[in-house]
């Protein structure tokens with residue numbers, strides 16, 4: 001028997017693109033039709049300004065409310081924007097295979113990080129990116145910027161997004177953005193260097209999506225729950241579980257200067273993390289591994305590495321709640 005799955009999405013170009021990808025994959029994994037349900041949020045009404053001031057909490061909350069009110073059956077989140085705390089009555093039923101985890105430099109004139117001249121202006125709104133940029137290149141000027149992907153690209157001299165901020169066109173030499181978002185939006189042509197994780201550790205969960213549904217639906221034996229199980233990628237689930245477990249144990253949010261990346265390597269799950277002072281003067285970087293099987297081992301790995309970092313003074317580098 002066929003059913004139509006209602007997939008909730010925010011209205012932004014990035015959200016619609018990634019939600020459509022997920023909806024099509026789910027539909028083809030089961031015998032499912034789908035429809036996209038546009039969820040309007042307070043943040044969208046205010047033209048994204050809330051997201052710029054207060055993070056993405058309002059968007060996540062609106063999608064979760066729509067799930068709980070039965071206005072949609074699944075919701076798709078960028079995992080790095082999802083708080084680590086569990087949501088009552090909901091669960092992440094699938095982590096689709098992760099795409100490129102790296103941060104990307106988009107610079108004028110094809111320049112890479114090493115090629116930017118001293119004093120070059122590099123835009124980012126992320127304390128994690130700012131700190132690691134300053135550590136790699138203390139001679140650059142890091143500029144705090146906001147806005148969606150095309151607005152940010154429009155700030156780079158010689159690059160023109162459709163929504164260039166008036167009066168600020170081309171005032172920067174480069175911006176740093178997630179490669180995953182650029183790929184999903186078809187903007188990879190703007191990338192001049194994919195930053196190696198040895199220079200710039202990505203945000204926990206970067207490049208990954210989370211497909212959330214009602215816990216009752218995940219437990220029921222339906223075409224939808226089978227499609228979600230089929231769609232879940234085990235390597236991605238293990239990696240992001242370890243990264244987010246670390247973030248939760250540090251009691252840090254998505255705006256803390258903390259990077260983390262896990263991957264299966266030689267039969268193990270290897271987790272690497274960095275905690276930075278916001279000025280990039282001090283970086284505490286550690287790695288640890290665990291057996292590559294089981295969510296429990298991944299959770300434990302994140303906790304152990306976080307405790308290692310705390311023992312080494314992570315809480316003195318940057319304010320962490322509860323430390």
Ligand SMILES: NCc1[nH]cc(CCC(=O)O)c1CC(=O)O
Nearest residue numbers: 078080177178180181206207208
């Ligand atoms: N915080 C914004 C955000 N949330 C998810 C992505 C896209 C990349 C991803 O899914 O990790 C972006 C843009 C960016 O950081 O450049």
